[in-house]
Amino acid sequence: MTAETKPNKRPTSFDVAKRAGVSRATVSHVLNGQGSRFPEQTQQKVLKAAAELQYKPSPAGRALVTGRSDILVVLIPNATFGTNLQDLVDSVSAQAARHGLSVVVRFAGRDAAETLAAILHFRPVAVVDIGVLSPEDRETLEATGAVAIPRYRQSREPEGDLNFLVGRAMADELLRDGPRRLAFAALVDERQDPFGPPRYAGMKAAVRARGLPTPERLDIPLKLAGAKAALEAFAAQGTPMGIGCYNDDVAIAVLAAGRALGLKTPGDLSVVGVDATEVGQLVSPRLTTVLMQDDALMEQIAADLAELHQKEATQQVHDPRPMVRIIQGETT
């Protein structure tokens, strides 16, 4: 045994220094690439020693001195965790790993303040936020030195908001074959949901632009009885009607309710979902749904992530207009 003196204890920079025959300061400099034009000789010694010891710097020690952890928080709206967001998490995780960051997934709770507090507690390097945080929250966050990603939020005009476009696309599709009475079917879930309102707004805008009456908002639970009751009230006002749904699951609930009420689809009741989930394409009738191509968002996130370490202020990502696409099914 040469230096394996301390059993079952993670090696510290001191151990590496000892083994390489240098000081801890040197170890730190070499390992951080930073400010180091040490002789090739020395660098190798340090690197070798670190590798042999499987040295991993202590996150706690580092956090203590930098005032910041190596954590990247991904904040997810609680209500919606489908394939889409899972892909986003995977993608972010891969990128973060390249920067040596740890990804922490956090579901937004009912209490926004509590959620924010929990995040701040991590002292994260950055927070990927898909619409959960309010502008004030973001400010609070950035005041602590954390970066809020994507940098430029659903800014400017509503047309820049992907979810607004989703709502508009739903309305357009539902009105394709002539005017109908429209409604937006929101998700009834105790947890908060940031996506519903802009989608509803998009529908309203599109409908108003055609001079039709404002669509109302329906709360559709994911249970047959409740969904049926909710739809029945709306159906009582006459057919044909069209319902833009919060997502494919809600759309499936609306269809089930429609069947139970004896409504014909798409004759009496046409329906559009959102997300193009696999299940939506497997049920009968196959859903017409809106596919969000949030390439712009993903690119922006990737760019912001990349910018995290190389301080060069990245130019704003080219803005390939957020796009939505209708997947034609059998429900419109």
Added chain:
Amino acid sequence: MTAETKPNKRPTSFDVAKRAGVSRATVSHVLNGQGSRFPEQTQQKVLKAAAELQYKPSPAGRALVTGRSDILVVLIPNATFGTNLQDLVDSVSAQAARHGLSVVVRFAGRDAAETLAAILHFRPVAVVDIGVLSPEDRETLEATGAVAIPRYRQSREPEGDLNFLVGRAMADELLRDGPRRLAFAALVDERQDPFGPPRYAGMKAAVRARGLPTPERLDIPLKLAGAKAALEAFAAQGTPMGIGCYNDDVAIAVLAAGRALGLKTPGDLSVVGVDATEVGQLVSPRLTTVLMQDDALMEQIAADLAELHQKEATQQVHDPRPMVRIIQGETT
């Protein structure tokens, strides 16, 4: 201004000490409840100062000295994140909060070693593991001082494993009205899945117990074309057949494939899903599905969580046999 001398900087124990007119040691003692029979007087001063300053001890500083973070990791199999697991996460989060712990959700990656490394990096207090970690992984984990929860894993005989029972229940239900050719429809997903094998094993055991031929394993993708192809091969061997599915989504895919092949359900093709998802009960035909009542698991987790701080070795949770229940739908 009295003591607001340092702007935008979190107060440290030093600040509290100064404000309370005591030493940092006293602050630490009082705030940790531990070993402190200081006069009521002093305690109040410290508490008051801490409250006024909104003092929150630095996780990094604490981690440095304790060698352990205040993080509780919840490890989730990547393939499956439905309402069930979400509830589990919520429940664990609530409990953890009571212990002053931060919950970190982690999706198991393709690479087990990498996943484990990522977890170890947090130096967590404990890891809630629903079946992702191998026994060796758990040992590695506990060697670092972390607690693997639930403490007692799907031990002993297979009958103790909830997922095994799920498989058996599926087989029983599918064979209720007489013998059929059975198969297990696994999830085709690049990510790993710890639940499939025990479910399949449960089916096989139940089928063998009746002297019927061993069910084969089908890989059913969540796309119509692929699912149809996979089912067609199996259907070629004759009807009636019964398929136990990995979950409700797969069951919906099987049903879609069956429709496309002109099979009658439940006549030619009967199907059972797992999870009793809302969507499964909204599609037509309504799914027969297996509801897992993992009360035992949840209780064990809760107990282990509670035990985390109060060192009293908790007695083993009473073992209310894991239970599964069939929800009768229209597919069997």
Added chain:
DNA sequence: CTGTTAGCGCGTTCAC
């Protein structure tokens, strides 16, 4: 009994 001093744990960084 009440409270303090001092030093540890780990990595970083300024100044020499």
Added chain:
DNA sequence: GTGAACGCGCTAACAG
């Protein structure tokens, strides 16, 4: 290339 101090909280040892 190094010594020394820092950041923050914990706790053993010790003094009033």
